Amino acid sequence: MTGHAMARMEVLSVPPHREAGTPAVGATVSFGSFRLDYAQRLLLKDGEPVRVGSRALDLLIALIDQAGKIVSRHELLDLVWRDVVVDEAGVRVHMASLRRTLGDGRDGARYIVNVAGRGYSFVAPITRSNRDPQPLPPPASRARLATGRVPPPPPRTLIGREAVVSSLSELLLTRRFISIVGSGGIGKTTVAAAIVQRLRSQFGDENVVFVDFGAISEGKLVAGAVVSAVGCTISGTDPAVELLTFLADKRMLIVFDSCEHLIDQISYLADQLFQRAPGVHLLITSRESLRVEGETVHLLSPLAYPVCEFPTASKALETPAVQLFMDRASSGGFREELSDIDAPVVSEICHRTDGIPLAIELVASRVGTYGIHGVANLLASNMELRLTGRRNVAPRHRTLEAMLDWSFMLLAEKEQKVLCRLSAFVGLFTMEATCAVASDEGPAHDAVTTVLANLVDKSLVRVHPLGDAVYYRLLDTTRAYAAAKLVQAGESELIVKRHAHYFAMLFNAIALEQGGGYANMERLAPHIGNVRKALEWSFSHEDSRVIGVELAADAVPLFLGLWLLAECRHWSSLALRDMKGRSETTEREVRLLEAFALSSMHTGGNSQEVRAALERGLDLTETDGRRLPQIHLIAGLNIFLTRIGDFEGALAVAKRCVAIARGRDSSPDQAIAEWMLGSGHHLAGDQLAAWEHYERGFRIEADIGGLDAHVFGFNHRLRALLGRARVLWLLGSPKAGCQLARAVIDESANASPPTNYCICVLYCVPVLLWSGDTESSYAPIERALAHAERHSLFPYAGAALALKGEWLVMTGQESRGLDDLRQALKLLHRENYGIVVPATLRALARGLVQCGRHDEARATIDAAIFTAIEVGQKFYLPELLRTQGEIVLMSPHRDVNATELSFLAALDHARAQGALGWELKVAVPLARLLREQGRDAEAFQLLEQIYEAHSERTGTTDLADAKSILESLK
Structure with missing residues (x-):
């Protein structure tokens, strides 16, 4: 039998379940508009093939063989389903299908009748013929037979591929030879079917051919399959030559589907068709390109999905x-x-x-x-x-799994081995990592690089260029499949160990290069999945925990740089616990201590563990003589003490930082130290000193032309700017202070890490509220609250909720405000975030008195004042004492003397701080109280002095009230 004949049998023949009669070779039967070709088991209507199931066709042959006779159901079962257990219901189902196919009963046509209780009979007149078979149907119809299935129609909804189909349709008309390449399941055949549908009018149905090579397993059958599909008559022994001759002057669209397993034979044939049949347009689908002249490759991408973590x-x-x-x-x-x-x-x-x-x-x-x-x-x-x-x-x-099995079995043994070993990687990996993990011959083994290139060509590995670097990646489904194969091969433990060793060495080199810093770590972000896996494996094996400690110490800058705080805290805690009793380098321990303190402070609150870690780190740096990380650790301790509300302690640490920075030849450190000292003086209650140090820091920054101000997870430049806005307001420039506060909020909206926005809102919005600006305050508060909750920044969530409660009280929504303020206080106490507790208690007391709950309000404000004095929080005393006086004044039993004493005490504390803004806030209600007592001259003198001392006369409701009172007293 010739190769062509074998191909024709393989592709065209659909073996019956049983022969229903033994007609002569080439016999045909005609009835109505139908013709049945026994040899080809082909039913035609008006010359066109009719889709009919194999069983239904067997039933038709059995009935036609005994046309005019009644054939019982039992006979039909014996003829069509011999050796298969089928009940009579099955006969009825297939008979109904056959009748629908024939159109039995429509327009008076009768072919098969059911004789009740006896069986079925074929009753239509028939004409039998033993002459040669009629010519084959047109190519478009014949293509359905040539591939063993109907060319897949486009799906009822083509989603996400409309632009691709449109562009490739146009490109195919001009380029003639397009290959759609992509991984299994990505939709290559679907796109090809849609292109065929779009171009049918260009070529005509009779000139569109679809060949599914997935049904063919031998390369020698490739040409024969195409010959059969296009309707070429073979007269010689070489089907490829006959095919090229046949198509030389024809215009056709031919689709070669699923070509990856016959790539060599199809590549040769496609090349010849493109070169020698200029009217033929080829559309190829394959998991790798053919790589022949004339081919235009389109790499079909996955469907896009949301990149946002929490999309609506x-x-x-x-x-x-x-x-x-x-x-x-x-x-x-x-x-x-x-x-x-x-x-x-x-x-x-x-x-x-x-x-x-x-x-x-x-x-x-x-x-x-x-x-x-x-x-x-x-x-x-x-x-x-x-x-x-x-x-x-x-x-x-x-x-x-079946799709991946198909791809896997097409790989050479070396390719299978490397693919399985690549499953050790999570996410992206480099060529260097591939050689280190997948090679048995050392990290520079050329064979592995060649195999990786082959796997890329076969759409099993994806290439991901990022900037100047090239990364690779397995799809998650491919990785899961390959990982199972790796376990079956018994290599899982070996490869995972290599993986951990490689990333430990890589990050050791990076740590030495970076000096332990964690800014601008985005370029290392592609490694994060692999670092996680290496850490998990290392700490789960006793004999590999040393690797885990080293990798944790060297990789924590990556976790911090990407602001993965919960993970950073977990790994640094594990490593520090495992370091006990081991002789590790001081530098690694200090790095772990800093990482643990920073991540714990933001995720677990301001615990004693944080303070102990910072102090231990500082002790190690002083003992070891290493000064590099001292600024980081001192900044951390300063921030820690500030957050818990120990303003005097924070000021002392800031002075220590300035002394260290001035002793070093590092202008950036000096600028940060000055800003830190400015913050210390601001909260300790010396606004003039705060202004001086803030400005000194900004002058140093200007002299050096900018600096990297990210230290201990904070942007200290933004921290200084928000402090400057607060001090501006307090020193008597409320308009400028509010403008700067809004600008800082806007600038921090795109700053990283996410804590910076929360911090800027939490300490700039109060400036707006001091001025009575409730209109532009609400949106930043809500955004900061959502930001804090999304990133599990619990201390900031508590502080943001407190601000929201204060805003609600100020806008007359006392009931809701009180609920938020109480909830906020619980969070603040749990996280030991004492810096904003006095302001929160003041707002709570104000809300309570506005609701008429005077006793609760008085008890709350008295407790807040007592606590502030006891822990040395002088900063808040002017506002706390002013609120105390207002609450006493609003109670049913007004005590004017007690109110005046509270106001005067508040005034003294504001003057001691140099806080002119707070002087005015208390002077306004005090002036009103004096007027009520007929002490107009005292009221005018008090208020005029403070009002005139302001460099700005607008920007706050207090200035407007003061102006109104002064005009009424003239």
Whole structure:
């Protein structure tokens, strides 16, 4: 038998389940508008092939063989289903299908009748012929037979591929030879089918041919399959030559689908077709390109999914991956709309499936049964690999596992081994990492680089250029599949150990290069998944914990730089605990102590553990003589003491920092130290000294032309700017202070890490509230609160909630405000965030008195004053004492003398601080009280002096009130 004949048998013949009669070779039967070709088991209507199931066709042959006779159901079972157990209901089902195909009963046509209780009979007149078979149907129809299945129609909704289909359709008309290349399940065949649909009018149905090579396993059958599809008559022994001759002067669109396993033979044939048949347009789908002249390759990308961690439903549905998910979920019985609550879950599912359409469809089809959250739980165990899809697709596309099996079996042994070893990587990895982990011959083994290039070509590994660097990545589904294969090969432990060793060495080199800093770590962000995995493995093996300690110490700057605080705290804590009794370098321990203190302060509150870590780190730096990290640790201790409300202690540490910085030849450190001292004086109650040190720091910054002010997780330049805004207001320039406060909030909105925005809002918004500006205060408060909650910054969440409660009280919403203030106080006490507790208590007392709860208000403000005096928080005393006086004045039993004493005490403390703004805030109600007592001259003298001392006369409600009172007293 010739190769062509073998190809023709393989492609065209669909073996029957049994022969229903033994007609002569080439026999045909005609009835009505139908013709049945026994040899080819082909049913035609008006010359066009009719789709009919194999069993239904067997039934038709059995009935025609005994036309005019009654054939019982038992006879039909014996003829069509011999050796197969089928009940009579099965006969009825297939008979009904056959009748629908024939159009039995429509327009008076009668072919098969049911004789009650006896069986079926074929009653239409028939004409038998033993002449040669009629010519084959046109190529477009014949293509359905040539591939063993109908060319896949485009899906009812083509999601996310419209632009690709449009551009490739146009490109195919001009370039003639397009290859759609991509990983399995990415939708290559779907896109090709849509292109065919769009171009049918350009070529005509009879000139469009679809060849599915997935049904062919031998290269020698490639040419024969195409010959059969296009309707070429063979007269020689070389089908390829005959095919080229046949197509030389024809205009056709030919689709070669699923070519990756026959790449050499198809590449040769496609090259010849392109060169010698100028009217033929070739559309190829494959997991790797053919790499022949004339080919234009389109790399089909995954569907885009949301990059935001918490998208709303509307934002998520703007991406094609989520659109496809919801469309297929709806088809699978899910009847709900996507909610804002579920949108992040669906986005994560699309991310987990890498935007691969087949994976998304398989997962989404189960949403009707399991729900969105249930499907998300399934994915946690790589269940998507085994979920089955539609039954009317090729077997290799019914599950992801089958799809990956298909790809894996096409690989050479070395390629299989390297692919399995690459599963050790999480996320992105480099060529250097590949050689170190996947090679048995050392880190510079050329064979591994060649294999990696091959895996890229075969769409099993993706290339990710980032800036000047080139990274690689396995899709998550491929990685899960390859990891299982690695376990089966017994190499899992060996490769994971190599993986951990490599990243320990890499980050040791980076730590030496960076000097332990953690700013601008974005370039190392691609390594984060692999660092996590290496740490998990190292600390889970007793004999590898040393690697874990070293890697944790060297990699904590990465966690801090990316602001992954909870993870940083976890790994630094593990490493510090494991360092006990070991002889580790001081530098590594100091780095771990700083990382633990910083991450704990933001995620776990201002605990004694934080203070102990900072003080231990400072002791080590002084003992070891290493001065480099001292500024970091001192800044950390200063911030810690400030946050807990120990303003005097924070000032002392700031003075210590200035002394160290001035003893070093480092202008950036000197600027940061001056700003730190400015903050210390501001909160300790010396606003003139605060202004002097803030300005000194800014002069140093100007002289050096800018500096990196990120120390201990804070942008100290922003911290100085917000302090400058507060001091400006307190020194009598409220308009300038508010303008700067708003500018700092705006600048910090895009600053990293996320703590900087929270800090700027928490300490700039009070400036606006001091001025009575409630209109522009609310939006930043709400945003800071959401920011803090999203990033689990609990101390800042408490402080933001306190500000919101104060705003509600100021705007007459006392009931809601009191609830928020009480909740805020619980959070602040839990996190030991004492810096804003006095202001929160003052707002609470104010809300209580406005609600008529005078006794509670008096007790609250008295307790706040007592605590502030006891712990040395002089900064808040002017406002606390003023509020005390106002509460006494508003009580049912007014005590004018007690009120005046509170106001005068507040005035003395404000003057002691040089806080002119606070002097005015207390002078206004005091002047009103004096007027009530007929002491107009005293009121005028008091208020005029403070009012005139202000450099600005607008920008605060207090200035407007003072002006009004003064005019009424003239």
